[in-house]
Amino acid sequence: MLSPSDASPMIDFTTLPHPNPVTPAERAARIADPGFGKVFTDHMAVVRYSEGKGWYDAQIGPRGTFALDPSAAVLHYAQEIFEGLKAYRHPDGRIALFRADANAARLVASAGRMAMAPVLPPIFLEAVRRIVAIDRDWMPSVPGGTIYLRPFQIATEVFLGVKPSTDYIFGVIASAVGDYFKGETRGVSLWVSKDYTRAAPGGTGAAKCGGNYAASLIALGDATKRGFDQVLFLDAVERRWIEELGGMNIFFVFDDGSLLTPPLTGTILPGITRDTIIKLARAHGLAVREEPYAIDQARADAESGRLVEAFACGTAAVVAPIASMSMDDGSFTIGSGGMGQTTARLRKALVDIQFGHAPDEHGWISYVD
Known part of the structure; x- marks a missing residue:
């Protein structure tokens, strides 16, 4: 769990160049009718945690896969939590988040119940803002279109004993979405x-x-x-x-x-x-x-x-x-x-x-x- 020495309120994020982002034409085709949860943006945020060191190595980079050891704690003991929030385009063109601080607080509460080191809200909010800023062009123009954000945290300690993990990854991925249910008036x-x-x-x-x-x-x-x-x-x-x-x-x-x-x-x-x-x-x-x-x-x-x-x-x-x-x-x-x-x-x-x-x-x- 988080010790006082781990409680750094903010860390610096490094932005890594994307070697092969989706072309504007392909992106436009994908977000024309995105559905829900199937169309993902170019980038993701990743921050790592180790007990005694705290949160470190914060990066915004190309969306990709994780390499996990087969004995990673998340795969065996299900120490895993997540959040869901959206970014909205306002009439003046600005991109807005809605109650993102409440999502950050709830992730901390979930971490407490699951015996996980909490992601401090400033880190959570900065990761979310940076992903939205770098992938803002993925905002769909369909009615109700938003960028859905999925912050998540998984336990990564390489150990098969039953105990709270000492190592974690916090990540944020984003998806261009339309309505969850088709037809808002249908019951x-x-x-x-x-x-x-x-x-x-x-x-x-x-x-x-x-x-x-x-x-x-x-x-x-x-x-x-x-x-x-x-x-x-x-x-x-x-x-x-x-x-x-x-x-x-x-x-x-x-x-x-x-x-x-x-x-x-x-x-x-x-x-x-x-x-x-x-x-x-x-x-x-x-x-x-x-x-x-x-x-x-x-x-x-x-x-x-x-x-x-x-x-x-x-x-x-x-x-x-x-x-x-x-x-x-x-x-x-x-x-x-x-x-x-x-x-x-x-x-x-x-x-x-x-x-x-x-x-x-x-x-x-x-x-x-």
Whole structure:
């Protein structure tokens, strides 16, 4: 873990020349319709860590592969964490980051849970800014187009004993992306999993680590085979209380205009979009409760008309309306099954700030250049 002698607040980054960057014509072709997570930019950031030495050898260079020893700790004990954030082009041409400091803080929190040396926020933020600056021409012009950034940290100590690693790599890669879900007004369908859970009390549910996502994949595959868009997880103890989707938090909107989202008790990822929605809703005069909500109660409320909207939210998907929920014992539709008024209002408020179409009254935007 990080010792006080390791806590250098900033290190110098070296920029390495790219021997063969993608040509402007090829780049334009790739970002014309990038989809999500398949089109990667030319460069990456890499910073190394050793116990007693701290973070060192910070580089911005060509995107490439890692050479890892077969006994590297990440391959055996899954010490691995990551983040996800976006860069946005504003109307004046400047490139903006949205709440990047919150991502930096969450990576530190994840590192603490996974017994990893934390990447200090100044290093995180500088790496992100430099990648966006050098690869800004990869910003797609499609509606909703952004550069998606994936900071990550892996354990690299060459050792097969079970203990925290003494060596790490922190990296940042970038991807030109469009919308996560095609058609922002289409409601997504959820399969409610009662066979599998995402996280348990005392586990790693609040950390953004790959193991949480790996645990969700079998349930997501089950949902997909049944014809649903996503999976909804319940709590691991009673299999009753709604927690989150495989990679998104969830909100419910009631006929009195109030919102409810499950509380952060250690099993749910503290989503930055989730926190932003709560703040925006309250700024718009809407009541927001962070309370447990049972799946049976959601069905009863939807059938009675009390529950009028539901939506999922996250960095990748932004805000996606939820049309329906299905289980072995039946299905129910929420509201009209599409984008409700409150969902649309909150989504627009968020996206307008992110893309610079509305003033940032919260101090969430920072500019790369």
